[in-house]
Each structure stands twice: as C-alpha cells, then as structure tokens.
Amino acid sequence: MKTDELREKYLEFFETKGCVRKPSDVLVPTWDPSVLFTPAGMNQFKDHFLGKVKLDFTRATTCQKCLRTGDIDNVGRTAYHHTFFEMLGNFSFGDYFKKEAIAWAWEFLTAKKWLAIDPAKLSVTVYKDDDEAYGIWKESIGLPDDRIVRMDEDENFWPASAPSEGPDGVCGPCSEIYYHLDDGSDVEIWNLVFTQFNRVGDPPDNLKPLPSQNIDTGMGLERTASVLQGVSTNFHIDSLRPIVDAAADVVGVHYDPGSDNGRRLRRITDHARACAFSIHENVYPGRDKAKYVVRRLIRRAVLDGYQMDLREPFLHKLVPAVAQASQTAYPELGETIARVSEVIESEEKAFFGTIDGGMKRIGQLFEEMNEEDAVMVPGKEAAELNTTYGVPPELLQTLAAEKNFTFDWPGYRDAMHEHAIASGAGQVELFQTGPLETLKEALRETPFVGYDTTEATATVK
Numbered sequence: 175m176k177t178d179e180l181r182e183k184y185l186e187f188f189e190t191k192g193c194v195r196k197p198s199d200v201l202v203p204t205w206d207p208s209v210l211f212t213p214a215g216m217n218q219f220k221d222h223f224l225g226k227v228k229l230d231f232t233r234a235t236t237c238q239k240c241l242r243t244g245d246i247d248n249v250g251r252t253a254y255h256h257t258f259f260e261m262l263g264n265f266s267f268g269d270y271f272k273k274e275a276i277a278w279a280w281e282f283l284t285a286k287k288w289l290a291i292d293p294a295k296l297s298v299t300v301y302k303d304d305d306e307a308y309g310i311w312k313e314s315i316g317l318p319d320d321r322i323v324r325m326d327e328d329e330n331f332w333p334a335s336a337p338s339e340g341p342d343g344v345c346g347p348c349s350e351i352y353y354h355l356d357d358g359s360d361v362e363i364w365n366l367v368f369t370q371f372n373r374v375g376d377p378p379d380n381l382k383p384l385p386s387q388n389i390d391t392g393m394g395l396e397r398t399a400s401v402l403q404g405v406s407t408n409f410h411i412d413s414l415r416p417i418v419d420a421a422a423d424v425v426g427v428h429y430d431p432g433s434d435n436g437r438r439l440r441r442i443t444d445h446a447r448a449c450a451f452s453i454h455e456n457v458y459p460g461r462d463k464a465k466y467v468v469r470r471l472i473r474r475a476v477l478d479g480y481q482m483d484l485r486e487p488f489l490h491k492l493v494p495a496v497a498q499a500s501q502t503a504y505p506e507l508g509e510t511i512a513r514v515s516e517v518i519e520s521e522e523k524a525f526f527g528t529i530d531g532g533m534k535r536i537g538q539l540f541e542e543m544n545e546e547d548a549v550m551v552p553g554k555e556a557a558e559l560n561t562t563y564g565v566p567p568e569l570l571q572t573l574a575a576e577k578n579f580t581f582d583w584p585g586y587r588d589a590m591h592e593h594a595i596a597s598g599a600g601q602v603e604l605f606q607t608g609p610l611e612t613l614k615e616a617l618r619e620t621p622f623v624g625y626d627t628t629e630a631t632a633t634v635k
C-alpha cells in the first residue's frame with residue numbers, strides 16, 4: 175500500500191467512527207510558546223482537552239506534520255526515526271474512551287478491508303497499573319498474556335518519562351502497539367494515550383483529573399507504511415526512497431544502505447525534508463529557537479556532504495524532490511521551491527565557507543585530546559569553533575561522541591557568554607556565517623545574548 179493511500183485510509187476509517195477530519199496544524203506553532211515545533215497530533219487540541227474551548231465536535235481525526243529535535247541523533251542510525259514525520263491521529267474530547275480507542279485501532283490494523291496486518295505480528299504494552307487497558311486487550315481483543323507487556327512511566331505515560339519528570343500539561347497512561355519484524359525486533363507503530371490528567375507542578379499531587387476523559391492517539395505514517403511495504407527502513411518507502419535516490423545522485427555516490435554513506439544519505443534526506451517544510455512556513459535558519467534548529471539541520475547535512483567530499487552547496491538541489499514526493503498531501507510545497515532552495519543554498523554557502531578551517535581545527539583538537547588522555551571537549555574550544563568557524567556545538571558534540579569524548583556544556587555556555595560580553599552582544603554571530611549574510615541578519619534581529627537552544631530545551635517531547 176502506498177503511503178498516500180495509507181494516510182487517506184486512516185482518515186476515512188476514523189470518519190466512519192464519527193471523527194471529524196481536521197487539517198494539520200502548522201509545523202511551527204508560534205501560538206504555543208511551550209514547543210518549538212509541533213511534536214504530535216494532540217498539540218493543536220491541548221485546550222480542547224483542558225476543557226477551555228467550546229467544542230462543535232467531540233471526535234476528530236488528523237494527519238499532523240511533526241518535527242522532533244530530540245530525535246536528530248537517531249536519524250540515519252535507527253530505521254524508524256525522522257526529525258520531520260507525519261502522525262495520524264484520532265481524538266476524543268470527553269466522548270469515546272479506552273474500549274473504543276483500543277478496538278478501533280485493532281480493527282483498522284487487522285481488518286481485511288483496512289490494513290489486513292497479520293494479528294500474530296502485533297503485541298502491545300500498557301501502563302503497569304492500567305488493569306482496565308490490560309483487560310480490554312485480553313478479553314475484548316483476545317490477545318494472549320505474553321503479548322501484553324506492563325511497562326512503567328518511562329515508556330507508558332505520555333508525554334515524556336515519569337509523571338514526576340514530564341512537562342506540565344495534559345497527559346495520561348498509554349498503550350503502545352508494536353509490529354514484530356522478521357529480524358526479531360519490534361517496531362512501535364501506534365501509541366494510544368488515555369488523556370485523563372493535567373500535570374501541574376511537583377509530585378506527589380501534581381496529576382489533576384481533567385474535566386473529562388479523553389483519547390489522543392498517534393500512529394506513525396512512515397513506520398506503518400514501511401511495515402505494509404515490507405521494507406527494512408522508513409527511508410525505503412515509496413514517499414522517501416525517491417529523495418534518498420535524488421540525494422545519491424546529487425552527491426554522486428552509490429546508495430549502499432549498510433554503509434556510512436548510506437547513513438549520511440538518509441540523514442541528508444531527512445534534513446532536506448525537515449528544512450523544506452520549515453522554510454516553506456517561513457522559519458528561516460537563524461540564531462535561536464526553531465530557526466536555530468533549521469540552521470543546525472542544514473549544517474549537519476552539509477557536514478555529511480563534506481564527509482562525502484562535496485565542497486559546494488548541494489542540499490538545496492533536493493527541494494524539488496521533496497516537493498514532488500509530498501505533492502499529494504502538500505501540493506503547496508511545489509509553489510515555494512525557488513524561495514526554499516535559495517534560503518537553503520545561502521545557509522549552505524555560509525557554512526561551506528568556514529567548514530574547511532573548522533574541520534581542520536576539530537581534527538587537531540581531537541589529536542591533542544588523545545595525546546593528553548582527555549575525555550571531555552573543553553567548552554572554550556567548542557565556543558571558539560562556533561564563533562570562528564560556525565560549527566554548532568551540537569554538531570561538535572556528535573563528532574566528539576564518535577570518538578568517545580564527552581562535551582562540556584556548562585563550560586561552553588560560560589565561554590559563549592564571556593565572548594558575547596567581550597565582543598559586544600551581537601558580534602558573536604558575525605563569525606558564524608558568511609560576513610554578508612550575518613551582517614544582514616545582525617541588522618534584522620535582536621542582539622545575541624547566548625544560546626538557550628541546547629538539546630535540552632530544544633527537545634520538544
């Protein structure tokens with residue numbers, strides 16, 4: 175089944191259950207300061223769950239554009255993580271609850287008329303204390319005990335880890351559905367969240383029951399497509415493989431999935447898609463928040479290209495392939511190809527201008543560290559690499575991790591802060607990209623006062 179067909183089938187199925195089909199929210203929801211990018215389908219419905227808006231519907235279904243910066247380092251490494259991906263969701267606002275959510279997910283996945291997945295390939299997890307969900311999977315669905323696993327907060331409470339650690343907001347226990355692959359591993363395809371609480375403040379009394387019991391579910395479009403298409407990674411499904419092939423063409427290498435270059439091409443594919451969708455929404459590479467993430471993604475992809483011997487901008491050439499692969503659901507991408515390509519190319523140019531020096535310096539640094547038996551990249555060096563060569567600290571951290579070095583984040587922040595003071599706020603960025611671009615940017619934007627967008631705060635889930 176083609177990815178486009180799967181998306182449509184899902185929405186159609188839930189329409190037959192009385193859900194109203196709603197459009198995707200934007201990828202960068204400036205109306206919601208608590209996230210940089212939309213992390214999940216439920217994000218646009220937070221106020222609905224809190225009972226803050228008057229509803230003219232109590233059941234909805236969407237296909238939501240999502241981006242998770244927390245997954246950047248998974249991309250290319252795991253078979254099933256992207257930064258940008260699509261999440262299919264069905265939602266109940268005080269209407270249907272666990273019994274229906276579970277039964278309908280099962281029906282959609284296994285019924286002949288819908289996905290016709292072999293039920294023997296599916297297993298589920300439930301939150302450890304959720305006897306109700308356990309009972310439904312066992313009694314109504316008929317799953318044997320050994321395919322219903324009880325898990326703790328880290329896995330089966332959404333969003334994020336333990337109730338004591340997760341962010342404030344609507345949340346609840348969840349039940350995840352896994353598909354068993356031929357290689358013996360299991361891939362999570364769908365998460366059913368029983369949204370019952372509003373988390374406010376610290377435990378133990380921080381879980382306040384919501385005015386009503388709700389359902390929020392998220393099924394990964396690309397993951398489910400890869401299961402249905404029997405391919406070994408999401409990147410080989412019909413809507414992504416053409417971009418991978420276009421990347422191989424543009425870079426001028428053969429795509430060998432198991433090789434280092436294979437991993438690089440998948441990352442380039444992911445980042446090209448994420449950047450095309452973000453820039454389409456006018457989120458340009460820049461110095462903070464979502465813009466900084468876009469910059470980081472472009473620079474990460476440029477580094478991959480550099481490691482495959484490219485010395486000229488290339489990523490922007492993939493924008494038409496992204497638009498083409500996404501045209502059924504997102505025809506609007508086709509209208510901004512020129513603008514989006516230009517923005518990416520100019521950011522690429524800027525980084526290509528300094529990357530040679532940066533890579534040389536990084537090589538030296540790692541050598542020095544080896545000689546001195548050092549294990550942590552000093553924050554001061556990282557700050558210098560950023561200010562002089564435009565190397566984002568997260569990128570350096572990734573390169574360092576490949577050599578088993580850790581990264582001194584507090585030291586890095588201190589050094590950047592000192593640098594900003596010493597050179598006058600605003601000047602740090604002047605060295606980050608090409609002089610012309612940065613000058614334009616410096617004039618356009620507020621002064622640089624230090625990074626607040628590290629992995630921790632940029633993580634959206």
Ligand code: ATP
Pocket residue numbers: 214242245254255256257258259261362363364365392393394395396397
């Ligand atoms: P995982 O444990 O694999 O990281 P998750 O538990 O973080 O996934 P959820 O937050 O439950 O994911 O999101 C709902 C669904 O969205 C998942 O079951 C999966 O199918 C899909 N999904 C989540 N993260 C990604 C991603 N980075 N790329 C592609 N699909 C994803």
Ligand code: MG
Pocket residue numbers: none
């Ligand atoms: Mg995850």
Ligand code: MG
Pocket residue numbers: 329350362
């Ligand atoms: Mg999970």
Ligand code: MG
Pocket residue numbers: 350362364365
């Ligand atoms: Mg999950």
